[in-house]
Amino acid sequence: MGIADRRKARGFTQEGFAFAVGVDRRTVGRWETGKSKPQPPQRPKVAEALQVDLEELDALLAPVKALPRPEGSEASDDQGPGDPDEMIRREFLRLMALSGALATIPAAEADALNGSADDFGRMNGHLWQVYQLARAKQSVYPVVQSQLTAVNDALRDGRVATDSLCIVAGDLFQLAGELAFDANQYGAAAASYSLAASASREAGAYDLWACALIRSAYVDLSERRYQRAADTLGAARRVAVRGDSSLATKHWAAAVQAEAFAWLGDFDACEEALDDAEKVADLGGQVSNGGWLRFDGSRLAEERGARYLQLNRLGLAEEALKDALKLAPLAAGHSFRRRGAVLVDLAAIGAKRRDSEQVMQYGTEALRLARASGSGYVARRLQTLTAELGTLGRDRRIAELRAEIGTLSA
Template sequence: MSLAKRRKALGYSQEGLAAKLGVDRTTVGRWETGKGVPQPPLRPKLARLLNVDLAALGTLLTEPTARLDEPAESHSHDAYGPGDDDMIRREFLRVIAVAGTLAALSAEEAEAVADEAARDAADGYQSMNGHLWKVYQLARSKRSVQPIVRDQLAALNVSLGDGEGPFGGLCVAAGDLFQLAGELAFDGNQHTDAAASYSLAASASKEAGAFDLWACALVRHAYVEMASANYREAVGLLSAAARVAKRGDSSLSTRQWVAAVQAEAHAGLGNLTECERALEEAETVVHLGKHAHNGGWLRFDGSRLAEERGARYVQMGRLDLAEAALTSALDQTALAKGHSYRRRGSVLVDLAALGAKRRDPEQVVSYGHEALRLARQSSSGYVARRLRGLQAEIGSLATDRRVAELGAEIAALSTT
């Protein structure tokens, strides 16, 4: 039975059910057509209204009723590519609800469910995830990693649904993998899909009690808000991430990464005092050991602090402080092992923006063209988005022919 059939059997209209849940009618419509799923806080209330348990609700949600005004073969396009990937995310939510009951089993029952071979399966997923993060970081074109991540998600969903492995271990693997999926979506400027992936990552990490993993999912979600200049919303997410991180492992750099991103959010609000405070906290990463990060979902090691500080000063118009930090950062990206095109491109855009604020067309053109070259080489949507932001900065210099040509090339890049 589908969600729509269950609703009708109980005599609810879409409007009536939506009113009891405090959501819009169209939201219920999206659930019924499989274009969305209820957020975790709504699920218990929805289950009570439909007189089903959470597991049965999950089953209802995986059988959407097609709308009569849409073609039967329409597909969604999300973070992992076209086709049935949205189904993968819905299936994950369902199996989380079902598998969550394992946490309530007695020790003897849990041992019967999760034997040694199953634990090995969970470890295998996490090992594969670590490999995928390395491939993602080194790949010139991030989108090339999407098919592998999609297949890994599908396999992980099957294991969760079949109870193959300890629930907590599989949730950790899911929290990790959904963060990588979100990174792929974010790099491709698919912000809604990125936010959905990060929300799933946070939910899975919370289920597993993996506080550092959970905090990192919230940090990445904050980046989505900042990409739309929603700095106050980002500050709220980061405050939550900081609270979660305090419950995690103090030997990891999670708390310092949260602080580094808080600096960006405060800079967006023009709050120099809070920005400086957050940067100082982020710099305490130098006191941690070499195992403070894992190179996957947690990569913050302090090596980017110079560019972070320079970018924040540019953001707030403190040009006197920005150039030395950014020039040092640019040198570091050139020397970094397996250096990131996205990272170097970001620093180049900041230096070009600094030139625009100084009304120095030579600096704008020099750094801007180099960033443009990297964006083309890597197909990075992130660097392309930063370049589009640069267009607003160079508007006053458009009378310079070279600057005008750079602006035209950036505009052409944004449409490809």
């Protein structure tokens, strides 16, 4: 048994264990892969969390002989059910490099091939709907992986014209990235979004390309690379301007860029970006497609509330967040992910005000939603809340809430 097995036996996720011992999740990952070991001052706390003595901890940390890998494969610290198979991504890139001949096929034959592309597109749209409705997002992963394999097979067999295939792949790799991101597999998510952006750019699909950049920026936001995220989102906004003016792509990019500016403490830039995002209300007709573009402005109240919270404008934040709960209650289709985020933010406001009742009211409901949905996103948001709870002293209920969050399975 290694340290990872013991962690799992104790009911900890990597993030929960990292919080319990006071380190970053990536540090735990390095311990578990044998790339590093806890420093002497850290070892007593690690042993306590794992309920072992120091001698047993040394045994858990002993290097484990790795199994031989297939020739040409690479090790990864970011594997799991949310990680699209690296071989699928490599195969797609290899086939794209060999697909130039497809561009020379006769027009009539290309029309026939596009029928297959339409079939792929319809299936992609169905998968996005299933993903959006699924409580346990990872249940969608096997079907997405199968679709990715089918896309590669179609390219290898020359059954789909190159541009059409790039659009299909740009769409599907974004969904694969979403699944990886929701499972906290940031490396796999970033790789999928990068491939989605490349495929979309190849096809000249500007809105699809911009959405891949926006999703890529979410990885940077999660890893606190705020300036990098703001720069990526600025690029996404420029790409989106070249796309379909009837779609909400550029407004979504502005809404997410507001988050990056808020983390950077730039109130004016944040407000300007939020105002640009709200111009989505000026668009007519269908501004999103329900798949790779789902932004329609309906959640801007909660977005604005979250940004004000980041900027420590608590009164403005609470007003906007409570409006968001009224406008989109769970019974009317408000997703677990969205509602959970709003509840966590309201609990954080309570913590900043040292209001234990508000923390318990909203924090407990957010925890319940995280457990019911299995959402890694809501679990991550709750993990960030625990840093705020330390200001509330020795309130037993708060201590129990922190403990439950720490062992939450994401």
